[in-house]
Amino acid sequence: MSNPLLRDRDVDFLLYEVLRAQDLCELPAYADHSRETFELVLASARKLAREVLYPAFKPMDEAPPRLDAGQVRVHPAMREIWPRLVDLGLAAAARPAGVGGQQLPLTVATMAQGYLMAANAAAYGYLGLSAGAAHLLEAFAEPGLRETYMPRLYAGEWTGTMALTEPQAGSSLSDVKTRAAPTGNGDYRIAGNKVFISGGDHDLTPNIVHLALARIEGAPAGIKGVSLFCIPKKRFENGQLVDNDCTAAGVFHKMGWKGLPSIALNFGERGDCRGFLVGQANQGIAYMFQMMNEARIMVGMNGVATASVAFHESLEYARTRPQGRPIAARDPAAPQIPIIGHADVRRMLLRQKAIVEGGLGLLAATARYADLAAHAAEPARRQRAALLLDLLTPVAKTFPAERGFESNSLAVQVHGGYGYTSEYLPEAWLRDQKLNSLHEGTTGIQGMDLLGRKVVATSGAALTALGGEISAALDRATRAGLPQTWQQQLAQAGQQVGELTLVLAQRGLGGDREAMLLHSADFLELFSTVVIAWQWLLQAAAAQEGLRAEKPDPSSEAFYQGKLCAAQYWFSTELPRIETLAALCRSGEDSYGRAQPDWF
């Protein structure tokens, strides 16, 4: 059986049984859609992912793009993939009809993208980055600039990048040094160096559009003086595309995502690089942050997808690889059993399932809040959804990256010695996954964002909204007839989060933000564990509804039982861990807080 990447039954279950995404079509923005159109999109994505992107994954992992006489050359497989990927229409699918989009709910688009990411994260990366760059122009560029670049990006004629990072300014964007000097003709002369620019150079399309942060001469120091520029590899001059002095200085050799080059880029080596200001001067960080939720949800989905493809590979391996005999029947003459017959192998599989499917549920839910934030009928509902989206984004970004890495490691482990070889794929996915805890804000930054901003924003309104969502889930679980213990556990956990947040917020209000944020990593882990428990309760409730509704066929019966089993695992194995984490946060345990640099 070939790898399903994501399981179709699971995606359908989350969309239609758990989230009832079909109800989104009642909103005016999605009026042209229906479950049927959703399914058409998903079917095309599944087919392309499985038939075109997935077969190219290993070849692209084995032969990364090279820098050849100042030009980066992509893997030949990308030339076949690119036009078909563009034709799928996902770059602008969730955008308004006015910019060529289909006004598809992000809930559905995100799932469709998940298949492509699971099949070949690097190949999808070219499209994802282009869509992100186009969306920035759509949102903030003045019409002339926007019309020159945005449609070509959405159409895949050119590709785009996000050019933020500089050698001296990784996570610290306020230290961006790239300079922009007004030419007097409405554009700017750009000079500076960027690093880790994914897709920063290649020969896949004739032009590349960098959305880059730079500092206009005389701008204030720090974050308040950073502007957003559109810097194309080739600019128009008298209707012709001419070289714009963007040089690929080098290709980083990465441990994974090998099909997508990561470039060190020099702007203006010859003094002839022009950039076009996007929106207002000195608003670059604000613009970037408005796109950040979207980018972080993409990273989260990538984490889920990379863990999912490996989970399914190890599941199939465990079902078919004979090795050893049951503990109770050690007759050496008996045939060996498939390793899924060993409890410890099932432990590794169930843990992967709980992480992958719990994470997928969270990503779908988060995308749905994004849809509601943009298009719900009442302003209050939009505002509430926006709060939930903001609150859940650091979790949706980080949980799949961190627990997904563990999940990917288990997929290697299930394969035994074979898992360590590149004759099998899990080691490649393990290498791919490691990036997700690093890019678009490291895990440390997500923890600070969650505890320092999100849970305390607008007097805890987001947390109150989450409490409401959890209550609704508890009600649904009760109606479905789930075990009361799970509901009590989740209710208590939710209360725990609220009380703990108050304690920590008071430390911050007392003037000691260092103390407030000391255990932000523990808080993020605790919060994520509770959020995933909420997702598993929802999935368990929907599964129980499915079991009760009518006599399900044996395959549905097994599917639903699996959901209940994974929920049981999460509630018994993971959720109890929050007590230790809460105690650490409360006590302000100070070992690394007070450790001096020369103590290590």
Place this chain on the structure above:
Amino acid sequence: MSNPLLRDRDVDFLLYEVLRAQDLCELPAYADHSRETFELVLASARKLAREVLYPAFKPMDEAPPRLDAGQVRVHPAMREIWPRLVDLGLAAAARPAGVGGQQLPLTVATMAQGYLMAANAAAYGYLGLSAGAAHLLEAFAEPGLRETYMPRLYAGEWTGTMALTEPQAGSSLSDVKTRAAPTGNGDYRIAGNKVFISGGDHDLTPNIVHLALARIEGAPAGIKGVSLFCIPKKRFENGQLVDNDCTAAGVFHKMGWKGLPSIALNFGERGDCRGFLVGQANQGIAYMFQMMNEARIMVGMNGVATASVAFHESLEYARTRPQGRPIAARDPAAPQIPIIGHADVRRMLLRQKAIVEGGLGLLAATARYADLAAHAAEPARRQRAALLLDLLTPVAKTFPAERGFESNSLAVQVHGGYGYTSEYLPEAWLRDQKLNSLHEGTTGIQGMDLLGRKVVATSGAALTALGGEISAALDRATRAGLPQTWQQQLAQAGQQVGELTLVLAQRGLGGDREAMLLHSADFLELFSTVVIAWQWLLQAAAAQEGLRAEKPDPSSEAFYQGKLCAAQYWFSTELPRIETLAALCRSGEDSYGRAQPDWF
């Protein structure tokens, strides 16, 4: 500052302040040794590791051996390394003078090997495997066979392998199929296929000696019919070395350990492969198991070493890489601070330190029990040490592999985006580390070994002995004046382990070994966490003694404070987690126990 691999001060602290390894010299077997001879051995190992092995690590990672016209070619760097590595004398250092050894305590030899492993695990692998093969011959081969092969292996003239695994028999050694037919001339005709044979073919030495498992014609089925053979790549015939029909069928492409080839080996493709029986027929597994402790301690040390070199790399990076500003001082005009100034970076460093140095302490302690088991004066002391060695071996093997992998991942994370590139080394060490949870018995097998055999062996005598060691540590901690809370925590944790073991053992005695072993992974994690807490209490006590003894210099003061700080971290952050794990074991939580294959 160049990477220290292991920190000398830490190794000396463990040997002389924590374990008082110099006292071993009072035993007759070690009478020729003293702290001075220990230091000579360590100094040579440190120098060779830092100056010769370490510089070759990256080149060897980048250019793995290839199979070229039936012959595997090693990296050229190995030709320089090999004679100097052999000259160091570590292959036989811990062996008796009678076989050319130095009767050096394993406690010291293991630490010396740790430097070599941290510098270049693959390069050291050729020597470690040869020493293991030689030791098997020393212990079990009849004199003629032994004298032909053992001295050449200890001398590094030839290298050796352990050839256990077959395509259909990975962890399940009872399913070994390689056949051995008596020729009538005292040797056997061998036919079969082996996979994942590290160092199974190469051109570094003119001969390779495989210590292989095979089944003599007519032997009983299963584990009771497996014999150990010595199968050289070239055999002596009339005083000449002639080809012995061992063919390298392929090289596995591995995610790490790239300098040491992993080979698919065919014995007897042309019907002309001869093997020499080692010891008695059908005793192969027993012989292998007698060597297993040693091999697993080597893997454990490798795990510690691989985490250690990455920890030190990330520590140096954190001390020198400027990025961001303190939370309380966000003036963008202020210079950036080294990232070690951020609490969350110190969290990642302290966690690495706790894992690396806690693991190193355990490895040193375990090696010391091996020394005492072999050479303590009184039989009862030898027996007690043997029990402790057996009990701790699965922990010493697995803790560094599993937590070391997490530690290696944190070293990547501390490096941010740079950590994802192979311009820096942490990603290579992360890839190397993954092997240690797989070879020499997977983590799952170690859990079954610990819970199914070790803690219940001889009516729990080993556990009682460990209780005695913990009591001694508590006494030492009290005398040193450490916080009472740590001692109470460890005493309770020790009691927890004892009570839990009884509960689980009774399930096994009641006839349900499946139920007893269902949570062997959780039990192993719980047990390991307690064992490392014991090690940290010992280290904290020795540190406190150091602080009290006389006015320490500032560097020693910082070193001792760091030890106390890491102990605090372990007691506050890790040890409390055992409550959740114990509850899972006790309750017999059955999610993955009852999960059906079609539920996933």
